[in-house]
Amino acid sequence: MSAAGTLAAILVLALNAYVLLGGADFGGGVWDLLARGPRAARQRALVARAIGPVWEANHVWLILAIVLLFTCFPAAFARISITLHVPLALMLVGIVVRGSAFTFRSSGAGDAAFERRWGRAFAGASLLTPPLLGITLAAIASGRVGEKGAGRGTFLEGYVLTWLTPFGVAVGVLTLACFAYLAAVYLVLETDDQVLREDFRHRAIRSGIAVLAAAVLVLGLAGTGAPRLVDGLVRSPWALPYVAATGLTAAAAFGALWRRRYGLARVAAAAKVSLLVWGWALAQYPYLVPPDLTVAGTAAPPVTLRLVLIGLGAGSIVVIPSLYYLFRVFKMAGVREQSPE
């Protein structure tokens, strides 16, 4: 594989990690918003405890992806930044409000009104941000941001209608459903309280169904919304194994949740969502921004790519053990129930 191809794969890997980790943190916010009934406060506390120590580290995957994009594929970054300014700016507002509100709430020191207000801001931003990420990615996949008219003409034509499409909205909903689903599946294992476990087990199953429904909707709209993506998927030799693997992981996740085998459910759910990310990436390969910007065509000079690869290697040696340590300290059984500082 060429250096550019390798870096494009690492870019998708970073995005995949962001979806699985950062995405679940946004999903946690959704469950904060939907916390109901006599255990609402305990559900919210569980979400906060699960997210608290890790959300900032999980967030860095997005920064890594964006940095790789502008260093290695600068023309693609410029095109995306110009044509998708509006959804990206809105997503940033969501990211700022979500992160700030979450820490503001935990610094409330017992002021209930203050905590409630910022809790609502945290939950609201968690609900609104993921669809914008999905819409952005859908717009890239649709090929519309590369077409004539995108990034010029009137504001509405050049900067809004390129991404505000039924297909885009459907992918936005799918993204939100995936994040909520991942969060629910993970949260089951974040507590030893059987009642809370059942709460989130039910939520995981229900949001899993929502993911399926949204995926069907996306597939239905993809024919007109992103014809190239469908072509890429259908014509590729791995189309059948891909669909089979996605179906298998989805079924495994449902089965595991049903039989309360939560460790397996985690793996299967993460695999299923990862398959969605990689299906999108592989279907539009070799295009980074279809229909014209390819991985090879937008790649930075070879010396830059080589240095980035060396940097990634060196950085991984530091970051991977650090991440392992972080998750070992806060996510392994036995230490979960201690209250955070």
Added chain:
Amino acid sequence: MPDLLAARAQMGISLAFHIVFAVIGIAMPLLMVVAEVRWLKSGDTVYLELARRWAKGTAVLFAVGAVSGTVLSFELGLLWPRFMELAGPIIGIPFSLEGFAFFVEAIFLGVYLYGWTRIPARAHVAAGVLVAVSGAVSGVFVVIVNAWMNAPTGFTLEAGRIATVDPLAAMANDAAFTQTLHMTLAAYAATGLAVAGIHGWALRRDPMNAFHLKALKVALLIGAPAAILQPLSGDLAARQVARAQPAKFAAMEAVFETRRGAPLTLGGWPDVGARETRLAVEIPRALSLLTFGDADALVTGLDRVPREEWPNVAAVHLSFQVMVALGGYMALVSAWALTVLARRRELAGRPRLLLALAVATPMGFVATEAGWMVTELGRQPWVIQGVLRTADAVTPMPGLVVPFAGFTLLYVFLGVVVLVILRRLMRHTPVVLDEGR
């Protein structure tokens, strides 16, 4: 509001907002670690209390810094796509490395803030050290990128496109050392003296409280040496600017006319039309001497720069004067405080010193903002000095006043909330009587 101005204003607001949190995020972990180490060595729980309280404030400030930094990394493209298209392959490497440094910082900040009771004390201190080190390192990487914009090197262009590129040479640009040194010291000086000022003020009203006294000492330990060294690093930086960016230097020092034996212009208001600085104090030949070590050295003035390539002289000169004046005050107060400490005299019984420290509380941040105004406004009309004009880098999207207004409102609101939260955290300080008296 024209789109270019709106884009510049949004970038300026975003940087000005982020830099405060970035500076605190670099220096506060060091203060926390020093306090925690003192607790471990002495068993004095006042230091533990300090580390924990500082950690609470840092958690809020770091989070706002992290998300506002994310906004900036996107805004580079949202506002300046043509700049990033050109600069990405040349100077993206330090950004990638910064990504990893930030990763380490975020990971171990999580460990530090939530791990007090989960991991052994030594591991906890080590996590704090990693946060402090990686915070400083990520700041250095980001400033290297800015230094390259001021002293671009490591590439050749053909018809506006990159022909050859040497990213390592780009990183080792002429401004990298002086700018990173100046900014890193600024982070420790601004944060250290701000914390010293807050506890100094509290100590004036409550002179027997060992909590504030110990906090003051830790803060001075980090802030004062940095503040004393800062004028020296500023001198290095100014010489580099004189070499690489004569137009910026001329605007900083309000030099309209190229001449030998140039005077140092203190204060005043540069009148660009008349090409003179009104109400300024001039020290004869001092600028030539300070900059080139020779009182008769030739200083390039704005007359050698085409008029349309002048930066906003009044804004740059004024910002520079503000930075130098505040930095000078901070260095003097720091020297005073360190002298008192070195003679083993009590800080608590010196209300005038405490007042002088309290006055310095916001100064480091104001000076940092002013310094960035000098760097950024002084480079205009270029985004990459001599290579790409800011006007040619801006996004073609119309209506940029809307995101500018939106992000400004958001940041003003968040800034107010952060201040309210910090006040709330500071309100209930423990009363710990000084046992030595």
